[in-house]
Amino acid sequence: MRIAYLAAGAGGMYCGSCIHDNAAAAALQQLGHEVALLPTYTPLRTDEEGVSDPQLFYGAVGVYLRHRSGFFRRLPRPLARLLDRRGLIRWAARVGGATDPAGLGGLTLDVLRGERGAQSAELDRLVEWLAASFRPDVVQITNSLLLGLARRIKERLGVPVIVGLQGEDLFIEQLAEPARGLVVAELRARAADADLFLAPSRYYARHMAGLLGQDPSRMRVVPLGIRLDGHGEPAVEPGRPPTIGYLARVCPEKGLHRLVDAFLGLAAMPGSEARLRVAGYLGARDRDYWQAQHRRLAEAGLGARVDFLGEIGRDEKIRFLRSLDVLCVPSTYREAKGLYALEALANGVPVVLPDHGSLPELVADTGGGVLVPPDSTAELVAALRRLLDDPEERRRLGRQGRQGVHARRGAAAMARATAEVYHELVAPLSRKAERSA
16 A cells, blocks of 8 residues: 655654654554655654655745745745755754744644645645655545645545544644634534544544544544564662653643652652652743753752753663653643653553543553542652552553553554554545446
8 A cells, every 4th residue: 555644743852743653654664555754844853763755845934934925925846945945944943942832823724724725835736746756545644733735635636535633632722812713613624624533542532523523433543552672671770769750841731840749749758769850852932941840859959869861862762761660741731642651661661640631541551550630749649659669569560561562552553553544445445446447
């Protein structure tokens, strides 16, 4: 099967959606499918071997300038392509890291309007390339914020279009009104252009069916999976203090401040020697947030018991995870995926997670963690203390979690389930073509 997979780059940071899309495309290729992983906005940055195409569609600089001015919408293609030079894209990624999402409603709406919007020339370029150079059997779009591409692709290519769902609801919720309402209305109008939607969890399928105004029968669930090679057992370090880890973007939405609250509570208990290790991308917009958390820890005399590693690559990430006794990311919003939890469990590290979003499904499927009420610091402290004080229970949960991830949550399993959804749509077209021949 020939699969065109349109992904969205996240500028200069390692992005869970980029890692997921790259892993899915690579695993589909290993199954024998021909996959063109096509980046949009910025090149994909993943901590694994990248399989994306070197060319870029909907380059971030061009998208912004076309949104702002009709002059750039009328540029001849050779000149328009200059806007996708890597130096400009890298600059845009740095600037974008400090941008408040609330102000991006107009640009988001512009892309969603597809053939009726300011990006119509770039949409034509993409469709022409697909028709002339790749001729896919099916097209997957990474998330619903790119639904504006679907109608023109279907009209020109006559192939099924599947739209992934990857946590875009958080971005939509952060948009300022009236743009947020207009974006939701356009999403609902454009949703009919997709043949099916692909969600990483049952929770997110239900949630997005409601947001998009779609019948749940149009949703398919393919559980999140990760590349498994390289993941192993937690490192055995005699005498190491009990260690809690956080692995996610450093921002309020991921709840680092809640973990700091709990760590302060743990440290105040008699005999506590717990350490905290924090790793993840820190953008310009969230530097004040991290400094505030760091000050709280320093003022409590805990600065020497906290390590901040910042953004880390795959090998360093695996070493980081193996240095932990438990991973905790107490996100304040309802997670669609929870990639960090699968990565911890793949290394036998149990997780403590909030009981909302897709995370209860992940814990139930792997058996490798503990759920706590999302807003209770006392419950979070108690859960962390129980695991830190009970090495046998930690090993049991870590062992179950590792077995569950390796048995059911690998990239190969994710790719097989995804291919089944593709065949559901492609097979009837193939039979129709055979009858017409």
